[in-house]
Structure formats: C-alpha cells, structure tokens
Amino acid sequence: MPYFILTTHQKGGVGKSTLTYNLAVHLKDKAKVCIVDMDVQGSLSDFKDFSPVPILPAEKLSELNKSDFDFVFIDTPPYLSNKLTELCNLANVIIIPTKAGVFDVLAIKSTIEIVNKSKGEKKALIVFNMVKPNTSLTDEIKVQLSNYNIKVAQTMVSDLVAFSRSALHNGVEDNKKALSQIEGLTNEILTILSI
Numbered sequence: 001m002p003y004f005i006l007t008t009h010q011k012g013g014v015g016k017s018t019l020t021y022n023l024a025v026h027l028k029d030k031a032k033v034c035i036v037d038m039d040v041q042g043s044l045s046d047f048k049d050f051s052p053v054p055i056l057p058a059e060k061l062s063e064l065n066k067s068d069f070d071f072v073f074i075d076t077p078p079y080l081s082n083k084l085t086e087l088c089n090l091a092n093v094i095i096i097p098t099k100a101g102v103f104d105v106l107a108i109k110s111t112i113e114i115v116n117k118s119k120g121e122k123k124a125l126i127v128f129n130m131v132k133p134n135t136s137l138t139d140e141i142k143v144q145l146s147n148y149n150i151k152v153a154q155t156m157v158s159d160l161v162a163f164s165r166s167a168l169h170n171g172v173e174d175n176k177k178a179l180s181q182i183e184g185l186t187n188e189i190l191t192i193l194s195i
C-alpha cells in the first residue's frame with residue numbers, strides 16, 4: 001500500500017501545487033510515485049503531458065490503495081472543507097505550506113481545525129514557503145505557531161524563480177539551493193514516515 005502525502009491549505013496561492021510537484025519529481029528515481037490532482041479547475045493536470053511523474057485525476061484516488069505506487073502525492077484546491085476530512089484520514093503525512101507573514105500564519109487556523117478532526121496520529125507539517133532572503137520568524141509568529149501545536153518543518157523553502165518555473169522544467173534539479181531545500185523537506189517527510 002502506498003504512503004499518501006497530502007498537501008493542503010484552505011487558502012489559495014500558498015504553494016500547494018508547487019511543493020507537491022517538486023517533492024514528487026524529486027522522489028521519482030528512488031521510488032514509484034504519482035500525483036493526484038484534486039483541483040477540478042486543473043492546475044498540475046495542465047502539465048500532465050510534460051510531467052516526468054504521472055498526474056492522475058481525482059477519481060483515480062480510490063483505486064490507488066491497491067496500486068504498486070510507493071508514494072501518492074495529493075494536491076488539493078483551497079476551500080475544500082468536506083472532502084478534506086476524508087483526505088486527511090487517508091493521508092500518512094499532511095503538508096501545510098504557508099508564507100511567513102503574521103496574517104498568513106493566522107490563516108492556517110481553519111486548516112488545522114480540519115486536520116485535527118482527522119483520525120490517526122498527528123502527522124501534519126507546516127512548511128514555510130516563498131521565504132524572502134534574510135527573513136527570520138518574528139516573535140508573534142512563533143507564539144502563534146506554538147498555539148497550533150503542529151510540527152514546523154526545519155526546512156524553509158525560499159522564494160526562487162526556479163520554483164515558479166519548476167513545472168515547465170521538470171522540477172528544480174538544476175538549481176542547487178532549491179534542490180537542497182526539496183531534499184531537506186523530503187528527508188523530513190521520510191522521517192515522519194519512519195522510512
């Protein structure tokens with residue numbers, strides 16, 4: 001049975017699709033990987049003809065339990081409340097990307113409420129994304145994060161052109177900084193899975 005890695009946030013534009021894609025592409029040489037695109041508006045699906053990993057439509061998800069994929073990455077659209085609880089129950093790891101502003105961190109709350117209702121052990125990971133150079137987390141952000149009681153990834157993902165171009169360039173393999181961040185995040189996910 002595959003490990004299911006869900007990327008979600010009720011807010012749009014935080015980097016869900018970008019991180020999902022890059023994490024999946026990064027693991028493709030070591031494991032059998034696919035992406036399921038739950039976004040009916042299509043986003044990653046628009047790149048499926050160029051993608052080095054299969055990008056499958058939402059309706060395929062129910063068949064994947066019995067598949068020989070090692071990792072199934074699930075990309076979600078924003079505002080997915082009902083369906084999200086079910087997806088959280090299925091997920092082995094839940095990645096919640098966010099920008100590093102005070103209002104951004106406050107906006108994670110509604111997602112965390114849904115994640116906390118899901119069954120099983122706590123497996124969510126907040127990932128700071130689009131982090132500008134020389135940014136450190138302010139005290140207000142640290143206090144807010146400690147209220148959430150959810151693990152925060154040590155790896156922060158920078159705001160880099162390599163990421164915004166990644167879907168057209170088969171990931172970020174040719175950018176050292178971006179690649180090392182995706183590597184770091186992958187290792188943190190594998191640690192949560194005890195792999």
Ligand SMILES: Nc1ncnc2c1ncn2[C@@H]1O[C@H](COP(=O)(O)OP(=O)(O)OP(=O)(O)O)[C@@H](O)[C@H]1O
Nearest residue numbers: 012013014015016017018078130158159160163164
């Ligand atoms: N680390 C990054 N560095 C630079 N640009 C980024 C980074 N992460 C995401 N982006 C850009 O930010 C925009 C939003 O990213 P993305 O589409 O991945 O967000 P999303 O959460 O999937 O959005 P939606 O909720 O609309 O599906 C895109 O233009 C993407 O290229």
Ligand SMILES: [Mg+2]
Nearest residue numbers: 016017043076
């Ligand atoms: Mg998206």
